[in-house]
Amino acid sequence: MRDSNIVVGLDIGTTKVCVVVAEKDEAGKLNILGHGRALSEGLQRATVVNINKTVEAIRSAVADAERESSIRITGVNVGISGAHVHCINSNSEISVNQSGVVNASDVRRFLEKAKTNIRYLDIDHEIIHVIPQEFIVDDQEGVLDPIGMAGTTMRGSAYIVVGMKTKIRNIRQCVEKAGLIVNDMTFEPVASGLAVMKESERKSGVVIVDIGGGTTEVAIYIEGAIRFSEVIKVAANDVTHDVAYGIKALYEVAEELKIRHGCAYQGGREEDEEVLIEGTEGRAPKSFMKSSLTLIIEARMMEIFELIRDAVKRSGYFDYLNAGAVITGGGSLIPGTEALAAQILGLDVRGGFPEGISGGIKRSINNPMYATVMGLVAHSFENRHTGHTVEHVASDGSEPTQPPDGQDDEETGEDGQKKTFTDRLKEWWEKL
Structure with a gap:
């Protein structure tokens, strides 16, 4: 059966490919279920130069993680980096809806305007993701979650990560050729920060x-x-x-x-x-x-x-x-x-x-070389974006049981709790 509380991070580096399977415990800490590592010979300076070697390394690392965790991996949050990736600070300002209270639609319009304000995004590049930096409702600065606040205008800035389409496509192609689904892509400096800061x-x-x-x-x-x-x-x-x-x-x-x-x-x-x-x-x-x-x-x-x-x-x-x-x-x-x-x-x-590791095979990944892949796991949990991530492998080696048709296996929030602003923000951006 599928488990929406488990995520998988995939770090495709210049020297190594790392995979980590993790779940969250009741205290919100990461419990490491399995990891895999393989030598990487298909990249130079974080850019794919050999598809077949990269695919082989991904498969090898994933196989190790599956053996250790007894979980079949189907989807991953993959890291992306390289000199082709750059970030743009984009300002945005909108008028709040007629009710005078900020709602979800206002935030969507705010993000859309931040996106359209990037004037020099050419056809060779695409937006990887957007990270809000701050919201200012009227004169109230430092607002993290503006929904529900009264005001007439909302302004602020977003940090927009942009990369070359062809190089992003090569990473995605390697992951898909290895038999995996790309649930999400995360800029690796963001992931490393989440892991160690x-x-x-x-x-x-x-x-x-x-x-x-x-x-x-x-x-x-x-x-x-x-x-x-x-x-x-x-x-x-x-x-x-x-x-x-x-x-x-x-x-x-x-x-x-x-x-x-x-x-x-x-x-x-x-x-x-x-x-x-x-x-x-x-x-x-x-x-x-x-x-x-x-x-x-x-x-x-x-x-x-x-x-x-x-x-x-x-x-x-x-x-x-x-x-x-x-x-x-x-x-x-x-x-x-x-x-x-x-x-x-x-x-x-x-x-x-x-940081933030509670148990499992904690000792195996308590090393700076695993900072990025652990950050990819943390980023998936932070955004509640697990997608189709894993399937438990049956003890007899048979194919895992699939949920009944029509059953929703999307994560709706841990322990039935309502989604956070970060959850909603991720969903809104994907709909833009």
């Missing part, structure tokens, strides 16, 4: 930095809403390539050395030591000093954080980041990364691990 940080002002394999994603939250984001085309793979070039080693060897012996900050270096590289593919073994490896890694990581600093300052929000920065993603696991980030960014820095 604390509510107090969101309100105080924080920059979320997700260092992936092919791209580094930056998102700034001020007063509870996303205000700025950027995708930087320098990331962890570039560090590995630098190591391979610097010590004249195979890429796979350089990656292992980076993980086992790497350090991103010379200032935190302990006593120097010799590192031995075993010979591979008929090559003779060789050695080098660990300090040399640190110098190589530090140089590239410095460039990454300098680009992040430039992006943050360009946003105009640098002085409002009272909570500093949260660094996450697989590329943040190199020792010394937080210290280097603090020095270059000039902000307080902490590492970002997935």
